[in-house]
Amino acid sequence: MGVKLQKMTLANIYSNLDKSYNILSENRVRLKPWFWWADEKVIPSKAKFAWFVLLYLFDTKHKKLMHALCDNVEYDEQFFILVDDKFGGMIGLDNINDWKQNAELWCWVDKKYESKGIAGQAIKIIEDYSLNQKGIKCLYAKIAFDNARSTYLANRNNFDAVKIEYGVRTSKHNPKITNIITWEKQLAR
Numbered sequence: 001m002g003v004k005l006q007k008m009t010l011a012n013i014y015s016n017l018d019k020s021y022n023i024l025s026e027n028r029v030r031l032k033p034w035f036w037w038a039d040e041k042v043i044p045s046k047a048k049f050a051w052f053v054l055l056y057l058f059d060t061k062h063k064k065l066m067h068a069l070c071d072n073v074e075y076d077e078q079f080f081i082l083v084d085d086k087f088g089g090m091i092g093l094d095n096i097n098d099w100k101q102n103a104e105l106w107c108w109v110d111k112k113y114e115s116k117g118i119a120g121q122a123i124k125i126i127e128d129y130s131l132n133q134k135g136i137k138c139l140y141a142k143i144a145f146d147n148a149r150s151t152y153l154a155n156r157n158n159f160d161a162v163k164i165e166y167g168v169r170t171s172k173h174n175p176k177i178t179n180i181i182t183w184e185k186q187l188a189r
Contacts (some may be wrong), residue, residue, distance in 0.1 A: 001113075002120040004077040005091065007128070008060075013053050016080055019087040021049045023110045033176065036145055071098060081109060081122045088113050091122045093130065093139075102138040103130060107153070114149065123157050124186060131187040138186055145179035159183035 006012055024031070024038065031038035043049045056078075063075040078092035089109035096103040105126065109119045130136035141159060143150045154161075163182040169175060 001083050001086075001116065001118065002085075003118055003125070004082050004085075005122060005125050006082055008057060008078040008080060008090075010054075010057065012080065013057060014104050016087050017046070017050055019054070020053075020080075020090075021046045023087065023089075024049065027108075027111055030111060034144060034150070035108065047168070067096075067098075079122075079126070081107075081118065083113060083118055088118060089122070091119075091126055093126065093134075095135075096134065096136065098135070100138075101136055102140060103134070103139045105139045119153055120157060123153070127185070127187055131189065138184060138188065140182055140184045142180050142182050144176075145181055151183075154183040157185070159185040 012130065016180070021117065024043070037043060043052050060076045062082050063073065066073040067075040074094060074095045074097050076094045078090060078098065080087060081089040081091055085127060088111075089107065091107040093103040093105060105123070107119050109122070109124060113119075127139065130139060139159075140162075141150070142152055143154060145164075160183065161181050162184045165180045165182070167177055168180050169177060
């Protein structure tokens with residue numbers, strides 16, 4: 001299966017809206033514990049999903065603009081994962097910090113692509129992009145202790161567990177309290 005990444009833009013959000021909403025709906029139960037926005041209360045319909053994705057993209061653009069004005073501001077970049085030119089999930093870099101030369105990695109793929117190496121291929125592409133186009137030397141991922149698939153993916157892609165935080169929220173928007181393991185990978189040419 002051919003995997004490539006497509007940077008999230010207004011045009012391709014529109015062209016991928018139906019596919020991405022349908023995949024989100026099919027994967028809601030699986031994604032909800034890890035991604036607060038997967039909850040039906042947050043995105044109950046395709047129209048609200050469209051608004052959410054647009055606001056997310058505008059927030060990303062705002063962070064990028066602030067970064068251009070004050071280069072110590074962190075920013076985010078998101079990509080669609082395309083499998084044989086079909087929408088298969090998303091991957092992104094959050095909190096890109098040019099000074100520290102690091103960024104937080106996150107990823108999800110459609111259930112039909114689990115255990116097929118798709119996420120691993122997407123991670124390899126984003127590692128290459130991070131190092132060679134962004135100058136990022138370290139990627140990290142914050143993974144809930146009970147998220148076995150993501151833990152396996154971090155191990156499989158040579159990330160090292162570097163820190164454990166006990167009794168924290170999975171994100172600022174998610175009220176779930178869990179233990180978080182921070183995984184890290186130094187990138188090298």
